[in-house]
Amino acid sequence: MRKVLVVEDDRFISAIFSLFLKDLGFDIIGRCKDGVAALEECKSNRPDIVLMDIHLEGDLDGIQAAEHIQRECEVPVIFVSSDTSHDVVERAVFSNSYGYLVKPITKKELGITMELAYYKHKADVDQKRREQSFRNYISKAPIAMTIVQDGMIRYLNNLALDLFKTHYMEDIVGTSLVDFVDDEFVPMLESVLADDFSEEIEPFHLQIKTFHQKPLKVMVHASRILFNQRPAFQFGLVEISGFMACVDELKKWREAALTGAGPVLVINRLFEVVDYNPAFREYVNPAFDMRGHSVFTMRPWMNIDRGALANIFNQETTDSVTISIETTTHLLECRGYVLNNDQGETEKILVVLREAKPKGQME
Missing domain, CATH: 3.40.50.2300 (Response regulator)
Incomplete structure (x- = not known):
């Protein structure tokens, strides 16, 4: 009763x-x-x-x-x-x-x-x-979760706030998700949001921007839900920036291994030698371990044009570039492969020998 x-x-x-x-x-x-x-x-x-x-x-x-x-x-x-x-x-x-x-x-x-x-x-x-x-459930989920309705972000958990690099939900909630997506990936996102018929949504990846406009690569797991009794999307976001940077680096190492002549040198943004292999050491033949030393302090053993290296880092190109290295005995014609970090910034240059010309033969 x-x-x-x-x-x-x-x-x-x-x-x-x-x-x-x-x-x-x-x-x-x-x-x-x-x-x-x-x-x-x-x-x-x-x-x-x-x-x-x-x-x-x-x-x-x-x-x-x-x-x-x-x-x-x-x-x-x-x-x-x-x-x-x-x-x-x-x-x-x-x-x-x-x-x-x-x-x-x-x-x-x-x-x-x-x-x-x-x-x-x-x-x-x-x-x-x-x-x-x-x-x-969303708040306690082990991955970043956000709810998108009519293209607008309506809710997100703490891990998603961490992903967008802000502590304040009001910075994100009520804004368009497109505003946080790199222009190249906007058509992909819009096609997902506009599709009302597919029962399942295949995982896809986006390049998004944090609240402070830093780029991040994420894998998106999407599903349709009801939120406040209206249709919406639930997005699970897994950051893959580091993974994709490693994949890109492995591709460049593979290309370098298949096309190079053997000697390899790695230089960082401070123009310091990060690593090299024995084949490269044979051409330079210094009396000490070159790791941690600036390439510009080793001119008695090798000479690299400072401006050329600076241009590679400043341009942040993804293409390989030509680098010439002069040693006491050879002129080394090399290719430089740009290695990016998980923020998409140029971090290192992988230098691979293509051709070595003895100085005596050049004269």
Whole structure:
């Protein structure tokens, strides 16, 4: 039997409502004359429905009391009033009430409204709890998760905030996802967002930008969901910048190994020797380990044009470039392969010998 609280300051009308409700099979757990008492009664006895007059005695009118009851107790409220003025009805609508009955009312009208209010509120509560459970799932997910609706970012978890390099959700929520995607990848994203028919969405990768415009490569796992009872996309974002940088570097090492003549040298942005192989050492033949030394301090053993190296790093090109190295015995014609870090910045140059010309033969 569903429990009802009647809030009405007119004793005669309150008695009529009580008779109607008993005939309809409801259990009346109490009758109140003012909003404050109604709120306390709801906190104590948790009715299933509240039947609320609007013009009440005391500090709270019926609409104010209903807002408190729904916010603090999650109990549906049906208004009963003879007042049909625009301002009052509008306030009642915005209070998220579950019905508005105009006095005088019939028992049948009351019964139908009570049933509709009960089941609509139950559906609303179930949906709210499902959404809260879903939010909890996203918040605790082991990867960055974001919800996109109509192209706009509506929600994201803490790992996604870390991915976008901000601590503040308001920096991201409410903005267009396209604003954080590199121009080259926008058509790919838009095709996914526009596709309403595919049951499954294949994982795809994007290059996105952080809140401070730093590039990141991510693999996206997308699925369709309902968010706030409307269609949306759930995106799981896995950063692959480091992985893709390693893949790119391996490709360049492979190309260098297949096309080079054997000697290899690696130089960093500070123009220091990071590594080299024995074949390169044979051409240079220094009396010490060159690792950690600037190439410009080793001119007795090898000479590389400083401007050419600086241009390679400044241009941040992805293509291989020609580099000439002069040693005491040879002129080495080499190819330089740019190796980028996971931020897409030029980090090292892989120098591979293509041809060695002895100085004696050149003369």
